[in-house]
Amino acid sequence: MALWTLFGLKQGFATTRWPAPGGDDGQADVLGMPRYNPDACRDDCKACADACPTAAILTAPSGGLEIDYGRCIVCQRCVDACPADAMTTSHDWAFGVRRREDLFVEPDREPPAPPAATSGFRRSLHIRHVDAGSCNGCESELQALNNPIYNLHRLGIFFTPSPRFADLLLVTGPVTNAMLEPLKAAYEAMPRPRWVMATGTCAVSGALTGGGGVAQHGLGDVLPVDVWLPGCPPNPAAIIEALLMFLDRMPQRVQGGVIHAE
Structure with a gap:
């Protein structure tokens, strides 16, 4: 019997129960998308936008920031550059969406309605x-x-x-x-x-x-x-x-x- 087989038998089950309740997703302390707090943002500041290497952050015409998380590479440069804690670190690593527009933060837009289930796919x-x-x-x-x-x-x-x-x-x-x-x-x-x-x-x-x-x-x-x-x-x-x-x-x-x- 191979040594790795013996090791596996000794260790028992390695598979996580996640996404069932109580399971470990294995992402403890993993940095996610920077979190934007518009209340802390200074009107005359665009330090985070200047620091962003992918133009994921733009200044909105009416003030505040427009953010496209679809362009974010999670580099955290905006967090380091922000002097007011408007951009902070988070563990928001799961950002899957059905609609591209759900990845945008736009201060002048009404919050989007929850997306409807679309695939209807139920098989393997x-x-x-x-x-x-x-x-x-x-x-x-x-x-x-x-x-x-x-x-x-x-x-x-x-x-x-x-x-x-x-x-x-x-x-x-x-x-x-x-x-x-x-x-x-x-x-x-x-x-x-x-x-x-x-x-x-x-x-x-x-x-x-x-x-x-x-x-x-x-x-x-x-x-x-x-x-x-x-x-x-x-x-x-x-x-x-x-x-x-x-x-x-x-x-x-x-x-x-x-x-x-x-």
């Missing part, structure tokens, strides 16, 4: 992953989904090597020009009904690597996107939560760029 989920120019940070997190801790298969979710057997196309990277046609070919090969998930900030908006004549600004202008999950990279638990949200097995917690309690 098969995913085809396409790397469309990623730095491989997202791929590292995706690989962790099948380790003994997260064990994605226990949730009825599987990766498939062929788009012809896939329900969901999971895309990482900003969609480089070299991957544009292969990506479209993979999508066209999927049986209907079919869905698309933009995973990682590059896939959501292009972030630092989009544009420049060599890549798109994310997936939205290429394919119809059903799930948006920013992060650089999103951790395994965030990916699982977004997938379960798509399956209507977990609620969408982010609305208007703010995480709301369940």
Whole structure:
């Protein structure tokens, strides 16, 4: 018997009970999206906007900030630059949404209505992953989904090597020009009904690597996107939560760029 088998038998079950109540999501103390407190923001200050490397933060014409969490790479530079604690650290690492607009904080806009469940998908989920120019940070997190801790298969979710057997196309990277046609070919090969998930900030908006004549600004202008999950990279638990949200097995917690309690 292999030593790793003996070690596994000695240690017992390693798989977390999460997302069941009382389970450990494995993300203790992990930094998430910076949290914006508009009441603390100074009207004459734009230090966080100047510090943001992806233009995720802009000053609103009427005062305050406009924030696009779909462009945020979680670098925390805005937190370091803010002199008034308007931008603070948080553990808001799960930012999956069904609507792109739910990643925006806009002071002049009415809070959006809660999104309706859209997929209607209730069976086991098969995913085809396409790397469309990623730095491989997202791929590292995706690989962790099948380790003994997260064990994605226990949730009825599987990766498939062929788009012809896939329900969901999971895309990482900003969609480089070299991957544009292969990506479209993979999508066209999927049986209907079919869905698309933009995973990682590059896939959501292009972030630092989009544009420049060599890549798109994310997936939205290429394919119809059903799930948006920013992060650089999103951790395994965030990916699982977004997938379960798509399956209507977990609620969408982010609305208007703010995480709301369940």
